[in-house]
Each structure stands twice: as C-alpha cells, then as structure tokens.
Amino acid sequence: MTFQGFPHLVDRPWPDVGHPVVLVPVGSTEQHGPHLPLDTDAIIASAVADALADRYRTDGTDAVVAPAVAVGASGEHRGFPGTLSIGTETLTMLLVELGRSAGEWAERLVLVNGHGGNVEALSTAVLTLIGEGRSTVWVPCDPASVAGIGVPVDAHAGRSETSIMQALCASRVRADRFEAGETRPIGLILPELRASGVRGVAPNGVLGDPHGASAAEGEALLQAMIAEAWARLRFGRVDARGCVVLEVGRGVAVSSDPTAGTIS
Ligand SMILES: [Zn+2]
DSSP states (O other): OOOOSOSBGGGSOGGGTOSOEEEEEEOOBOOBTTTBOTTHHHHHHHHHHHHHHHHHHHTTOOEEEOOOBOOOOOGGGTTSTTOBOOHHHHHHHHHHHHHHHHTTTOSEEEEEEOOGGGHHHHHHHHHHHHHTTOOEEEEEOOGGGGGGGSSOOOSBSSHHHHHHHHHHHGGGOOGGGOOOOOOSOHHHHHHHHHHHHHHHHOTTSOBSOOTTOOHHHHHHHHHHHHHHHHHHHHHOEEOTTSBEEOOTTSSSOOOSOTTTTOOO
16 A cells, blocks of 8 residues: 555645545634634644544555535524525535545545534435445534533533634634623523524624633543544444444444534
C-alpha cells in the first residue's frame, strides 16, 4: 500500500490520490452567540475529521480529509445577521453528488457532522448513496454524545462548544462577551424552538451559558468525541438513518440518538 503522505485531499496531485477513505467535515455558517465565530461547527468537525484520518492512517488504512462543507441547513438560526443556510433539500443534493463523485475513486466516504440541523439531509443522502452501492456513513461530533465523561454539556454556543473552541482556536473566542442565553434543557424548549427558531427562544443566540468554559474542558470533550467517533467507525453498525452507531457495551460511549441534547 502506498501512502502519499498528505492527509488533506487537496494537497495530493491526482496520481497520488489513490483509493483512500475520504472524510468530509460537514459544518454550518450560523450565529454562535455574541462570542463565537460563525464557522464554529466547521472548525470542530474539521478537527475531528483530521484526528480520525490520523487514526485510520495509524491503523494502516489510507485516509484523507476533503474540504469542509461550510454552509449547511441552519434555518433554525434565521433572523441573526451572518447566518447562511442552503436548506435541507439542497444540502441533501449536494451531499449525494459529492458522494457520487468521490465514489468513483474513494474506498469509503465518511461524513463528519458538526451541526444538528444537517442531520435530516445527511440521513437522506447517506441512505441514497448506500442504496446505490457506495460505502458511505455519517458520524456526529456532538458533545452530547460524550456527556458521560463528566464535563458539562449544553446545547449551542454554551459552555461545551465554547470550551472546544478555546481548545482549538482561543484567539477567535471573545471571552469578554460571554453571556448566558436560554438555559433550560433542550428537550423542554424543543416545541418553542420549532415554532419560533433560536431567535424566539434566545435573543442572544446562546442555548446554555459559556461562563466556566475552559480549554481544558474543551480538550477533554474533543478527545472523547474523537474516541467515540473512532469507536463507531471501527465497531459500529449503520442505523436506519445512515449514522454509524455503537451496540451497547462496545467502545467508549453509546448514544442511540446522536442529535439528542444539543443542536450544535
Ligand atoms: Zn455549533
């Protein structure tokens, strides 16, 4: 097996691409409160995808990270300046076509999702690609899926997401602007969220409270998310939504619903 050395797809001239596993970070461009950048979800998904590519390569399988899908389905964040959304239908088509083209040369396509609003599109696209005989799965990188490690987790632009961004790119986090938003559990506010979007529930765009965030907590969450996603890819099975999930008792954590608890 020839590894061409470059972990990012775009760095390989075509004769060096080979037949790698292709990891695609799927993010969003949406408000993340007064203190985080709009590309937070893509930053986090890209960091997890980079780490997963490392693990594949260490394990003897060539893997590359493709350019991130930087705009997703973020309709729930409408009303905040800066939010861009292409909607579920268009995102689905984008992912299907991306998968078809990668499927001509890739061994497997792994979509690494950083935004809960993308789940419907991911599910439809992955099931379509699987139906066409293409090896495709998606995995979440969601702090809620590793809530068992004892680090506080909240829904959107709160302590957990802020901590991860402090671990990854602290200079882009505005600590002087931390303010709490809507702190009730996501399960309680879901009907309101569906009816009026994040703007109607939390005018500052925060579902949670960034106070107390730290790079140390973020690093712990990040490493747990990476370990959990890797365990899913190694040991998991594909569920009815095209998401690779762990059977109870395997790996480091189990989440039957990768979107439960947060919307990222
Ligand atoms: Zn987010």
